[in-house]
Amino acid sequence: MTVAEFNECVELYTDAVFRFILKSIGRSHDAEDIVQSSFEKMWKKHKDIQAAKAKSYLFTTAYRTMIDEIRKSKFNTTVDHNDRTEADTINNHPGAKEAIQYGLQKLPEIQRSVLLLRDYEGYSYKEIASLCELSESQVKVYIFRARKFLKAFFISIDNVI
Amino acid sequence: MKITRENYEAFLLDRLEGNLDPLNEQLLVAFLEKNPDLNEHLEKTDLLYLSPDLNIIYPDKSSLKKRTLFVSLNKYLLRYASVAAVLCIAVLGFLYWQNRPVKNLPASLESTTTNSAKTYEKENINPAQVIAENTIKPSINHKPVLHASAQITTKPEHNDIEGEVIMPEKTNSFFTLQSSKPDLIESKENNTRDLLALSAPALMPVEYSNEVNNQALHGVAALLAYNVGNTVLPESISHDLGIDNKTANIDDITLVVETNNKLINRLLANVK
Numbered sequence: 001m002t003v004a005e006f007n008e009c010v011e012l013y014t015d016a017v018f019r020f021i022l023k024s025i026g027r028s029h030d031a032e033d034i035v036q037s038s039f040e041k042m043w044k045k046h047k048d049i050q051a052a053k054a055k056s057y058l059f060t061t062a063y064r065t066m067i068d069e070i071r072k073s074k075f076n077t078t079v080d081h082n083d084r085t086e087a088d089t090i091n092n093h094p095g096a097k098e099a100i101q102y103g104l105q106k107l108p109e110i111q112r113s114v115l116l117l118r119d120y121e122g123y124s125y126k127e128i129a130s131l132c133e134l135s136e137s138q139v140k141v142y143i144f145r146a147r148k149f150l151k152a153f154f155i156s157i158d159n160v161i
Numbered sequence: 162m163k164i165t166r167e168n169y170e171a172f173l174l175d176r177l178e179g180n181l182d183p184l185n186e187q188l189l190v191a192f193l194e195k196n197p198d199l200n201e202h203l204e205k206t207d208l209l210y211l212s213p214d215l216n217i218i219y220p221d222k223s224s225l226k227k228r229t230l231f232v233s234l235n236k237y238l239l240r241y242a243s244v245a246a247v248l249c250i251a252v253l254g255f256l257y258w259q260n261r262p263v264k265n266l267p268a269s270l271e272s273t274t275t276n277s278a279k280t281y282e283k284e285n286i287n288p289a290q291v292i293a294e295n296t297i298k299p300s301i302n303h304k305p306v307l308h309a310s311a312q313i314t315t316k317p318e319h320n321d322i323e324g325e326v327i328m329p330e331k332t333n334s335f336f337t338l339q340s341s342k343p344d345l346i347e348s349k350e351n352n353t354r355d356l357l358a359l360s361a362p363a364l365m366p367v368e369y370s371n372e373v374n375n376q377a378l379h380g381v382a383a384l385l386a387y388n389v390g391n392t393v394l395p396e397s398i399s400h401d402l403g404i405d406n407k408t409a410n411i412d413d414i415t416l417v418v419e420t421n422n423k424l425i426n427r428l429l430a431n432v433k
Contacts, residue, residue, distance in 0.1 A: 003227050003228075006226075006227055007226045007227060010222060010225045010226050011222070011226075014219045014222045014225060015215075015217070015218045015219050015222070016213075018217065018218070018219040019213055019214065019217045022217060023214075023217075032219070032220065035219060035225075036224075036225065039225045043227060097214065100211065115211065116211070119210055119211040119212065119213070120211065120213040121213075136171075137162070137168045137171045138171075140170065140171035140174045140175065141167075141168060141170040141171050141174075143174060144170040144171065144173055144174040144208070145170060147174075147208035147209050147210070148208060150209040150211075151206075151207070151208055151209040154209065
């Protein structure tokens with residue numbers, strides 16, 4: 001990848017990877033750090049990376065960096081399915097965007113990641129499997145569970161409102 | 162792939178998205194019927210899909226970009242180029258100042274020095290070599306005299322002294338130093354030698370000579386005539402000149418000067 005291609009990659013994918021990370025961890029400052037760190041890692045190896053695979057490399061790096069940061073700082077905000085309470089959702093997140101964000105944060109980390117990659121970035125199941133080092137079947141299982149949970153989550157909000 | 166409790170949700174997802182083939186759909190239904198706790202999935206239900214929030218943008222995208230080599234080089238090149246430009250201007254200014262024309266120099270002399278330099282360059286003539294060939298070594302101290310003497314303006318006073326050179330009236334004549342005064346005539350040999358040395362740089366093909374140069378050549382010729390008196394010219398020279406009268410006189414030698422500079426060299430060699 002040339003310098004120009006790297007810069008083009010910055011232009012094309014920065015916002016997307018930032019959205020992905022922000023929606024995953026819910027903290028803007030941490031998301032910015034992870035995006036910056038991911039691009040720095042990619043820059044160090046930019047000569048070895050093919051331009052066609054730059055996006056995949058970037059998201060993979062960002063995802064792994066995020067996982068590392070989550071484990072390092074232990075700010076895992078995910079909540080087990082059994083712990084979720086609909087009352088908290090309603091009281092703390094009256095807006096739709098905030099409700100979505102809150103619902104996402106209640107998803108297990110891996111479910112949230114694969115769902116965002118699928119819905120936000122349009123990755124195929126195969127691509128997501130490669131990116132997250134999972135089997136394609138596992139990806140589908142996680143995405144199914146995430147969709148099922150979010151549907152139930154919003155139905156509960158709607159009923160309460 | 163066999164449907165199990167671990168992967169049945171993948172099949173459910175494919176069915177909801179319309180990607181499950183009829184055979185696997187039959188297998189899925191059979192699996193769900195065998196597992197009563199999963200009966201709820203027998204009915205197709207919609208799932209929730211998210212759409213990206215495009216209002217979320219990275220705050221400082223440009224900070225992530227890298228400068229290209231061209232831009233980096235350009236930055237340094239511009240810096241050094243500006244310094245180089247200033248230096249070039251300073252050097253050119255200094256050279257111009259060094260070679261600026263001297264306003265007080267007579268126009269005729271100015272053109273002489275310029276043309277002489279050009280002529281030597283064009284003809285590949287080394288003035289020092291010319292002098293050496295004439296076996297008359299100029300003194301370094303004489304060189305400035307060449308310029309200084311050119312400013313001397315005299316004109317021949319007499320033409321009735323025996324053996325004296327009759328010079329055409331000229332201004333700024335180089336060889337008007339050679340007046341008819343007896344004291345100068347007494348030391349004519351020294352003067353001749355010196356003046357020949359001085360005039361050596363002015364020896365050039367006639368076609369490139371200008372007025373001042375011609376005057377110098379006339380002067381050389383005059384000195385030769387004066388020095389040799391009525392000496393008979395070598396036959397080879399007179400033959401080259403096409404002169405019937407083998408006695409040298411000012412007109413003949415002037416003719417030599419104006420005709421062919423090579424003959425001048427031979428004459429100078431003969432004078433010695």
